[in-house]
Amino acid sequence: MTKLNDRLTMLKELTDAKGISGNEKEAREVMKKYISAYATEVYTDHLGSLIAKKVGKEDGPKVMVAGHLDEIGFMVTRIDDNGFLYFQTIGGWWSQVMLAQRVTIQTSKGDITGIIGSKPPHIMPAEARKKPYEIKDMFIDIGAASREEAESFGVRPGDSVIPYFEFTQMKNEKLLLAKAWDNRIGCAIAIEVLKQLKDVEHPNVVYGVGTVQEEVGLRGAKTATNTIKPDIGFAVDTGIAGDTPGISPKEADSKLGDGPQIILYDASMISHKGVRDFVVKTAETNDIPFQYANIAGGGTDSGSIHLTANGVPALSITIATRYIHSHAAMIHQDDFDHAVQLIVEVIKGLDADKVKEITFN
Structure with a gap:
């Protein structure tokens, strides 16, 4: 850069x-x-x-x-038995810009990386692929195998979840992406x-x-x-x-x-x-x-x-x-x-x- x-x-x-x-x-x-x-x-x-x-x-x-x-971002509201995080949106989000996006969770033990999970299209019926995925059904994958492991990473309900993106100056240097x-x-x-x-x-x-x-x-x-x-x-x-x-x-x-x-x-x-x-x-x-x-x-x-x-x-x-x-x-x-x-x-x-x-x- x-x-x-x-x-x-x-x-x-x-x-x-x-x-x-x-x-x-x-x-x-x-x-x-x-x-x-x-x-x-x-x-x-x-x-x-x-x-x-x-x-x-x-x-x-x-x-x-x-x-x-x-x-805008998200807040952790629940950790399930398999270590996946569920969340509340903070600010206005449209579901179609959220899936498969990287996020950062601010925990008591420091920042950890997650991704908003999505199904591969290969296993989705044609009709399901045409419908927007509802936010209430989304989850965040942090690579934990259980609730206990997620908690050992420092994750707790109430933790902030922030979109991840690197500041970028475009080829036209007047334009900035962030x-x-x-x-x-x-x-x-x-x-x-x-x-x-x-x-x-x-x-x-x-x-x-x-x-x-x-x-x-x-x-x-x-x-x-x-x-x-x-x-x-x-x-x-x-x-x-x-x-x-x-x-x-x-x-x-x-x-x-x-x-x-x-x-x-x-x-x-x-x-x-x-x-x-x-x-x-x-x-x-x-x-x-x-x-x-x-x-x-x-x-x-x-x-x-x-x-x-x-x-x-x-x-x-x-x-x-x-x-x-x-x-x-x-x-x-x-x-x-x-x-x-x-x-x-x-x-x-x-x-x-x-x-x-x-x-x-």
């Missing part, structure tokens, strides 16, 4: 880190490692979300930029925003946040926002790319490399018009490419951010991503760069008067 530059090394470490919902410690430590140098203060809330505070002006408007630390882009790319954006604001004067207090448990109900965003009490909130996340075969423009029309997505609507919120208009104007003024998108069947942390206390004007800015909620997904580096540039320019354009104008637009 070609030697990675500093940014790609950060992205590799973020995506390689294991961190399903409810067990985000490893991912949080990686984000803390990279964001601490650019923050005035770094701390966590009581649920485990990471909060990095960067002061421009101490009494200035509070601006929250939040990616979520957690990724597990957990949803949503370590949001965490990377938060890190890079604070980095680019390090020596920039602005009259705001910026919070780069890595929230927990987004995939199971936007939970960490609730506690983190309540801790920060921001004046403006941005969720930075992955969005749907529509540039692969089988997806119609009616379903999704965003393309990798055409700029960050400004989410108009999702199942958890309607974007705040004042914030949205200001972000669009900032993008147009600075010639930053962007795309409009909506996500009728899912939500982002903005869904919790905007309902905190007496309300927080909020917007989701996302990165078009192929193959999310599977073992591996693909992003375009230009979209990452332009998302960071857009958020930095937005923050530079904010002050108390502008926040007041936006809030009541």
Whole structure:
């Protein structure tokens, strides 16, 4: 593998880190490692979300930029007499992307490798081959011959199970393939925003946040926002790319490399018009490419951010991503760069008067 530059090394470490919902410690430590140098203060809330505070002006408007630390995965629920593991999905999975995929189980004795078992087609009736295999019937094979042997490996019910995939730079080096882009790319954006604001004067207090448990109900965003009490909130996340075969423009029309997505609507919120208009104007003024998108069947942390206390004007800015909620997904580096540039320019354009104008637009 070609030697990675500093940014790609950060992205590799973020995506390689294991961190399903409810067990985000490893991912949080990686984000803390990279964001601490650019923050005035770094701390966590009581649920485990990471909060990095960067002061421009101490009494200035509070601006929250939040990616979520957690990724989808599984939790061990039962070990049968033959040493096979049964599991609960954590986050949204489609059964057809799961069979015969490698996973890592985090045990009390260290990580062990498993595979989600599947029947050979040779012994399946023709009709059975046409039907999706139900998740409730799936199991994980760790090479144990009995429950006792599986337990001797350190496996217990409640253990986290993480998809396994190696970070890969494609032949087109702008494209990156990895597990957990949803949503370590949001965490990377938060890190890079604070980095680019390090020596920039602005009259705001910026919070780069890595929230927990987004995939199971936007939970960490609730506690983190309540801790920060921001004046403006941005969720930075992955969005749907529509540039692969089988997806119609009616379903999704965003393309990798055409700029960050400004989410108009999702199942958890309607974007705040004042914030949205200001972000669009900032993008147009600075010639930053962007795309409009909506996500009728899912939500982002903005869904919790905007309902905190007496309300927080909020917007989701996302990165078009192929193959999310599977073992591996693909992003375009230009979209990452332009998302960071857009958020930095937005923050530079904010002050108390502008926040007041936006809030009541």
